[in-house]
Amino acid sequence: MSDVPTINIGLCGFGTVGQGVWKHLTANRAELEARVGVKLNLARVAVRDARKRRTVKIPRRCLTEDPLAIATDPSIQIVCELMGGTTLARRVTLAALRQGKIVVSANKALICEHGPEIIAAAQKHGGHFFFEASVAGGIPIIKVLREGLVANRFPRIYGILNGTCNYILTQMDEQEAPYAGVLAEAKRLGYAEADESLDVDGWDTAHKACVLAWLAHGAWVRTDQMIVEGISRISPADFKNAATLGFGIKLLAIITRDFAKNELCVRVHPTLLPGANVIAKVNGVFNAISVTGDVVGTTLYSGRGAGQDATASAVISDIADAAALLKHGKGAHLIGEATTMVPRTCRLAPPESIRCRYYLRLTVKDQPGVLARVASVMAKHRVSIASVLQGPADRPDAASLVLTTHESNERAMQGTLRQLKNLASMLEEPLLLRIGDFD
Amino acid sequence: MSDVPTINIGLCGFGTVGQGVWKHLTANRAELEARVGVKLNLARVAVRDARKRRTVKIPRRCLTEDPLAIATDPSIQIVCELMGGTTLARRVTLAALRQGKIVVSANKALICEHGPEIIAAAQKHGGHFFFEASVAGGIPIIKVLREGLVANRFPRIYGILNGTCNYILTQMDEQEAPYAGVLAEAKRLGYAEADESLDVDGWDTAHKACVLAWLAHGAWVRTDQMIVEGISRISPADFKNAATLGFGIKLLAIITRDFAKNELCVRVHPTLLPGANVIAKVNGVFNAISVTGDVVGTTLYSGRGAGQDATASAVISDIADAAALLKHGKGAHLIGEATTMVPRTCRLAPPESIRCRYYLRLTVKDQPGVLARVASVMAKHRVSIASVLQGPADRPDAASLVLTTHESNERAMQGTLRQLKNLASMLEEPLLLRIGDFD
Numbered sequence: 001m002s003d004v005p006t007i008n009i010g011l012c013g014f015g016t017v018g019q020g021v022w023k024h025l026t027a028n029r030a031e032l033e034a035r036v037g038v039k040l041n042l043a044r045v046a047v048r049d050a051r052k053r054r055t056v057k058i059p060r061r062c063l064t065e066d067p068l069a070i071a072t073d074p075s076i077q078i079v080c081e082l083m084g085g086t087t088l089a090r091r092v093t094l095a096a097l098r099q100g101k102i103v104v105s106a107n108k109a110l111i112c113e114h115g116p117e118i119i120a121a122a123q124k125h126g127g128h129f130f131f132e133a134s135v136a137g138g139i140p141i142i143k144v145l146r147e148g149l150v151a152n153r154f155p156r157i158y159g160i161l162n163g164t165c166n167y168i169l170t171q172m173d174e175q176e177a178p179y180a181g182v183l184a185e186a187k188r189l190g191y192a193e194a195d196e197s198l199d200v201d202g203w204d205t206a207h208k209a210c211v212l213a214w215l216a217h218g219a220w221v222r223t224d225q226m227i228v229e230g231i232s233r234i235s236p237a238d239f240k241n242a243a244t245l246g247f248g249i250k251l252l253a254i255i256t257r258d259f260a261k262n263e264l265c266v267r268v269h270p271t272l273l274p275g276a277n278v279i280a281k282v283n284g285v286f287n288a289i290s291v292t293g294d295v296v297g298t299t300l301y302s303g304r305g306a307g308q309d310a311t312a313s314a315v316i317s318d319i320a321d322a323a324a325l326l327k328h329g330k331g332a333h334l335i336g337e338a339t340t341m342v343p344r345t346c347r348l349a350p351p352e353s354i355r356c357r358y359y360l361r362l363t364v365k366d367q368p369g370v371l372a373r374v375a376s377v378m379a380k381h382r383v384s385i386a387s388v389l390q391g392p393a394d395r396p397d398a399a400s401l402v403l404t405t406h407e408s409n410e411r412a413m414q415g416t417l418r419q420l421k422n423l424a425s426m427l428e429e430p431l432l433l434r435i436g437d438f439d
Numbered sequence: 440m441s442d443v444p445t446i447n448i449g450l451c452g453f454g455t456v457g458q459g460v461w462k463h464l465t466a467n468r469a470e471l472e473a474r475v476g477v478k479l480n481l482a483r484v485a486v487r488d489a490r491k492r493r494t495v496k497i498p499r500r501c502l503t504e505d506p507l508a509i510a511t512d513p514s515i516q517i518v519c520e521l522m523g524g525t526t527l528a529r530r531v532t533l534a535a536l537r538q539g540k541i542v543v544s545a546n547k548a549l550i551c552e553h554g555p556e557i558i559a560a561a562q563k564h565g566g567h568f569f570f571e572a573s574v575a576g577g578i579p580i581i582k583v584l585r586e587g588l589v590a591n592r593f594p595r596i597y598g599i600l601n602g603t604c605n606y607i608l609t610q611m612d613e614q615e616a617p618y619a620g621v622l623a624e625a626k627r628l629g630y631a632e633a634d635e636s637l638d639v640d641g642w643d644t645a646h647k648a649c650v651l652a653w654l655a656h657g658a659w660v661r662t663d664q665m666i667v668e669g670i671s672r673i674s675p676a677d678f679k680n681a682a683t684l685g686f687g688i689k690l691l692a693i694i695t696r697d698f699a700k701n702e703l704c705v706r707v708h709p710t711l712l713p714g715a716n717v718i719a720k721v722n723g724v725f726n727a728i729s730v731t732g733d734v735v736g737t738t739l740y741s742g743r744g745a746g747q748d749a750t751a752s753a754v755i756s757d758i759a760d761a762a763a764l765l766k767h768g769k770g771a772h773l774i775g776e777a778t779t780m781v782p783r784t785c786r787l788a789p790p791e792s793i794r795c796r797y798y799l800r801l802t803v804k805d806q807p808g809v810l811a812r813v814a815s816v817m818a819k820h821r822v823s824i825a826s827v828l829q830g831p832a833d834r835p836d837a838a839s840l841v842l843t844t845h846e847s848n849e850r851a852m853q854g855t856l857r858q859l860k861n862l863a864s865m866l867e868e869p870l871l872l873r874i875g876d877f878d
Contacts, residue, residue, distance in 0.1 A: 024590055024734045035589055035775040130589075138735035140587025147586075148571075148579025149757035150474055151463055163485035269629065276740065278720050288739075295463045296752035300727075302717065303738030314736035316590035324774050328767040335763050336474040 007323045008043040008183050010070035013083035013090050017106055017133070018045070018054045021311030023318070030315070038323045044070050046083075058301035071095035078322045080104040080315060086113050095119055097127035102322040104315055106133035108207040115210075115220055122339045128325065129338050130318040135208045136161060136287045138310030139303040140317060145215055145291065146336040154216045154295025158254040158438060159289030161208040163305040164192050164199040165231050165251040165386050169270075170283040173239040173249070179232055191285065201230035208255035213266045217257055218344040225348055227267035227410075234270055236359060241389055241402045245359075248261075248280035252436060258349065260295075266329035271436040272359050277332065290438065298439055301342035311394040321374055351410035357386065358405045361421065363428040366399040370425045376400065377423070381416040383408045398413065398427050404435070445478040446762045449509035451485045451531050452522035456545055456572070457750030459464045461518065464758070471755070477762045485522075490578050510534035518759045519543040519754060525552050532557055537567035541761040543754055546573035547646040553648075554659055561778045567764065568777050573645045575600060578742040578872040579756060584654055584730065585775040591732030597693040597877060598728030599721055600647040602744040603631050603638040603691040604670050608709075612678040612688070618671055629630035630724065632849030640669035641690065641707040648692035652705045652868045656696055657783040664787055666706035666849075673709055674868050677800060678826055680841045684798075687719035691875060694702045697788070698733075704788035711798050711877040714774040729877065737878055790849035796825065796850050796874035797844045801859065802867040805838040809864045813840065816862070820855040822847045837866050843874070 011018045022042060025032065029251070031388060033039055046067035047060055064070065068243060071079050071092045080094040081103055083089050090108050096103045098121055103112065111118065111134055122129045132142045136159075160166050164186065171182040183200065186192035198204050206223040214222050231251050242249050254270040258263050273280040282288040287305030292298045304310040325332050333340050364370045371388070378385060389402040405413075420430050452456045461481060470800040472478055484497055485506035503509065510518050510531045518535040520542055522528050528549050535542045544550065548574055550557065561568045571581045575598075584593070599605050603625065622639065625631035631786055637643050638819050644663040670690050681688050691710040696703050712719040716872065717739060721727040726744030731737045743749040764771050772779055803809045810827070816823060828841040844852075852871060859869050 024493050028590060028592065028734070031592070032589065035585075035779070035783055036843065037772065072587065138588075138732075139738055140583055143582065143587045144475075144579055147760065148582045148756055149469060149577075149752065151758045153467065153470070153753045197829070276720075278717055279721060281715075281717050293752065295467070295755070296749050299578055299742030301738070301740055304736050310604075310735050311592045312731065313588065315589055316734070320586070320589045326770055332767055333476065335759050340476065342473055373649070 003325060004037065004039055006039040006325055007043050007078060008041050009078045009080060010044040010046070011042065011080045011318060012046045012067035012070055012074065012079065013081065014045050015082070017260050017306045017311045017315065018082045019054070020149065020308035021082070021315045022311045023171040023266065024309070025316055032320065036320045036323045038327055039317065040323060043076060044073065046070050046411065067092045068095055069074050072099060074099070076101065077326055078102045078104060078319055080319070082106055082315070086110045088386050090114050094121050097121040098125045100126040102128040102325065103132065103197065104318040104322060105129065106311055106315060108134040108204070108211050111209040112186045114224065115214060118125045119338055123204070124332070126190040128322065128333065130322060131211065131313035133311050135211050136289055136301070137303065137305040137307065138313040139287060139289065139305070140314065141289050141301055142215060143317070144301060146334070147211070149291065149293050149296055150335055151297045152255060153259060154291060154293055155238060155259065156256050156292040157212055157216055157289065157436070158252050158436070160250050160287050161253050161284035161289070161305065162205045162251060162285060163206070164200055166283070166287070167285045168200065169231060169234070169249060169251065172234065172236055176239070176438045178236060181232060186395055200232050202228045205251060205253050205268045208267050209255060212253070213255045213264065214254065215414045217264055217346060218341050219264055221264065221266045221348070225266070227269055229269040231270050237400065238431070238433070241361065242272050242359070244389065245272070245387065245404060246273060246275050247435065249433070250279060254436070256349070257346070258353070261351040262346055264346035265354055267354070269434055271434050273436050274385055277438060345395045351414065354390045354409055354410040357407055359433040359435060360403045360405070361392045361431040362401040362403070362426065363395070363398050364401050365425040365427060366397050367425065371401065372422065373423055374403070377419045378405070378416055381412045383412050383416050395427070443478055444766060445480050446517060446765055447480050447482040447485040447515050447757060448517045448519065449485070450481065450519045450521060451506035451509055451513040452519070452520065453484050453486045455747045456750045456754065457484070457519070457521045458493070460521070460745035460754045461495050461497065462758045463748070463751045464602070464755055471759065475759045475762045477766055479758065480764060481817065482515060484510065485509050500752055500852065506531045507534055510540070511538060513538070516541065517541045517758055518763055519758070521545055521754070525549045529553050534561050536560040536568065537564045539565040540568040541569065541764065542547050543757040544568065544570045545750055545754060547573040547643070548649050551646040551649040554653060558777055564767070567761065567772065569761060570650065572750050572753035572756045572869045574650050575728055575740070576676065576744040576746065577752040578726060578728065578740045578744070579753065580728050580815070581654060582741055582756070583740065584651070585773070588730065588732050588735055589774055591734045591740065592698060593696060593730060593732055594698065595695050595731040595877070596655055596728065597875070598653055599715050599726050600688050600692050600717065600728070600744065601638055601690060602724035602726060604644070605722065605726070606630050606724045607639065608670060608673070608688060608690065611673065611675055615675045615678070617675060618673060639671050641667045642775060644690060644707045646694050648694060648707055649694070652703065653692045655694065656703055656785060657780050658703055658759065658785045659707045660703065660787070664705070666708055668708040670709050676839065677870070680800065681711050681798070683828065684711070684826065684843060685714050686874065687714060688872070689718060693875070695788070696785070697792070701785055702788040705784035706792055706793070708873055710873050712875050712877070716877060732786060792852065793849040794846055796846055796876065798872040798874060799842045799844070800870040801840040801865065802832045802837050803840055804864040804866060805836055806864065810840065813842070813859065813860055817844070818857055820851045822851050822855050834866070
């Protein structure tokens with residue numbers, strides 16, 4: 001047993017996730033060390049306030065208030081960046097990589113904003129950057145894409161990547177409750193942040209979509225190159241309409257690649273999913289990802305997308321991979337590891353390539369001729385109507401007009417939308433949702 | 440590029456799966472080699488008849504009719520055993536492992552029957568044994584359990600592991616068709632083998648359960664130590680009754696471990712799953728596995744469980760892992776690899792520890808007093824009735840009596856069943872199904 005190497009690990013950040021990693025790594029240490037074949041030593045922890053009382057007890061000598069001291073400590077081989085944010089987190093990550101260390105990160109915003117710089121630093125200095133915990137919490141989707149499905153290329157990946165939004169949508173659907181009330185309740189329960197925008201406006205999902213798109217296709221797509229739409233304009237009526245039409249509503253990240261045209265499309269928006277689609281039934285704080293590989297076909301992954309324990313499970317699996325790599329010595333790398341990926345230039349899919357059916361909810365003046373005007377706008381843009389539901393709106397003198405279309409494309413629909421907004425009979429901003437006819 | 444090592448691969452068996460591996464490995468070779476960092480050379484293929492015409496064209500010099508020649512060929516580093524069966528397959532596997540090679544296997548029956556011998560041979564001679572394709576086809580469940588969820592212990596793993604049975608059950612449910620007709624149709628479509636017993640009687644599922652239980656718990660459970668029940672006694676009426684009660688019916692493998700008592704339970708049987716359980720919606724030839732980890736909580740995995748392409752995807756991912764390992768040199772091993780697992784002795788859970796609700800369908804004489812006699816037998820065994828549905832049976836003068844129980848245990852129910860069989864009013868063998876109240 002004397003030839004079993006000891007790996008020193010530093011945790012930068014000791015909030016919810018950091019404490020979870022400490023707790024579970026300490027509890028399951030013997031089993032974990034046997035599986036990996038090394039000793040795992042939680043050597044140092046960077047906290048904001050070293051004197052603060054904590055439920056998780058760590059020896060005082062392990063504590064520091066300077067995460068950079070851990071990043072540059074020559075005795076530390078694996079640095080876990082669990083602080084969040086993109087300023088200090090970026091400095092810590094780069095400092096550790098420049099020392100040739102392995103950085104384990106749960107920070108999707110950091111990867112999305114500074115990914116190319118981080119990977120370049122790792123490549124230049126022989127470091128490694130692992131990020132299983134950055135997407136879909138405890139679901140090992142990064143490893144699945146990188147190793148489990150290594151035989152595949154990925155024409156389509158889509159799924160629910162934000163538990164807060166899925167919780168809110170589920171509550172709105174099941175309780176027939178309006179968005180604002182459900183959001184307030186979610187904040188009270190700690191499922192939503194005080195500043196909810198990152199979650200409900202789709203940005204967190206977009207960060208994760210960026211990470212997945214890069215991993216699957218080797219291309220960086222910025223959030224300003226994606227369609228990113230949130231859930232705040234969905235109403236209980238939309239769930240009712242969707243159910244009538246046979247759909248559920250989920251906030252999805254959708255990453256599609258057309259290999260023949262070399263086009264990549266990354267988008268985030270609420271989506272009507274057919275009731276028979278298993279993802280339509282994934283409720284509450286759960287995440288779910290559908291991965292279509294050109295060899296394996298469609299596979300599905302689901303689990304808790306956030307929370308102390310699920311995220312700790314992902315961080316610890318990266319630590320295990322990192323430790324195994326260190327055991328193999330300099331120059332070793334994982335299959336399909338970020339630092340060995342061949343960067344690719346994909347054309348971003350133009351709006352006319354984004355094709356689907358659409359759902360349109362209009363709040364219009366309750367008077368004759370409105371449907372005719374709406375239909376004529378749609379016809380002008382060659383958008384063909386599949387169904388019409390008419391009903392009362394939330395306000396007097398108004399009617400709700402819910403239309404679904406046959407397959408159309410984003411250019412045609414955005415043109416339609418611009419013109420519909422200008423109709424005198426339009427009382428509110430139209431709501432456009434996309435229908436996800438996925439298998 | 441000149442220092443990129445070449446790995447020589449031999450395929451033993453060139454049926455559906457072998458041809459799939461050849462096809463996809465050849466098609467995606469460049470990408471795959473870049474991800475792994477080695478050259479992959481499909482050096483030799485063992486076929487039954489070298490002169491047979493094939494759609495997949497392979498050079499004549501690669502062909503042999505002797506799989507043992509591949510297993511013992513010193514130039515071959517990775518041997519893929521894709522022949523099936525447990526006699527020649529065992530000899531080939533052992534011969535290759537004794538040469539210190541890496542064997543990639545899709546053969547769950549072989550692992551189940553000869554697992555300890557195979558692992559011992561690998562350990563003794565420095566070989567490796569990989570088996571991603573043996574369970575759940577293209578779903579990388581082996582890697583997920585071994586690496587992705589390395590931080591976890593597994594109190595419960597359950598799922599649909601046989602696509603043929605799931606296809607038959609789905610058809611019976613959706614078409615309201617009797618078992619025999621659906622089975623005949625499945626044979627015609629090639630979804631079921633001419634000898635269907637391995638699938639429909641639950642043995643294939645039991646083999647896979649054995650592999651998963653061993654991987655998750657380090658203990659070998661033989662199929663004769665499991666409850667193994669198949670689907671042939673399910674009728675369309677059962678689907679109707681189950682739906683009325685809010686359930687679907689799936690053939691599940693269920694592996695539960697009580698860590699406090701160190702008890703392990705592995706069982707295979709048709710199970711009533713609540714409609715809200717996502718696995719209840721996994722239909723057709725798809726597989727689905729729910730994994731509950733003590734850290735991550737419950738995660739779910741679904742995809743095609745069989746077929747040329749899905750299985751090839753899994754075999755190729757093992758080949759990639761094997762190639763990466765060879766690059767790391769002698770003594771390297773994967774995280775949680777079979778050859779490094781610490782074998783454990785778990786107590787098999789006694790019948791009284793297997794607790795669940797039950798569904799009982801009785802075909803009884805249509806006369807007064809029968810329900811009273813049935814109820815009195817159940818009461819004697821302290822089995823408490825939760826609901827009763829009465830209706831016509833398939834035969835004249837008979838009635839169907841469908842009971843569900845409150846939570847009971849296997850000992851009490853088997854005692855109940857024995858006594859019910861002896862009632863004079865019982866016209867057919869009672870059907871007992873278990874209810875899976877899983878989250």
